[in-house]
Amino acid sequence: MTDPEGRAKPQSNPSDIDELGRKLDQINAKRKTVAEPAQASASNMAEGLKYASEFSAAVLVGAALGWGVDKLTGITPFGLLGGLFLGLCAGVLNVVRAAKEGMDGSGEDLPPNELYEDDDA
Secondary structure: OEOOOOOEOOOOOHHHHHHHHHHHHHHHHHHHHOOOOOOOOOOHHHHHHHHHHHHHHHHHHHHHHHHHHHHHHOOHHHHHHHHHHHHHHHHHHHHHHHHHOOOOOOOOOOOOOHHHOOOOO
């Protein structure tokens, strides 16, 4: 068959269309059942700046305390070096702890994405 402009109309089998519709309905139902993670109120840039500020603050506080120990005790380079080391350790722990909270800030792990898991397993 042709349309009024002389082009051939594609022949479609109604059973093929029904089967495709069923498959699309199954996919849409599966998507709706997967829990969507809550939208983070901050952008990814804000999250990165939060981590950087937590890390920097810990290092600066550790360096300041080490410098204070140097001034009080007179062990000039060692207090600052120890404070820097402890600040670095505290900064890494802060960033890891903040990253474990997840992007939604609930403190719970985000649900796995079940859309891409293999159905045969």
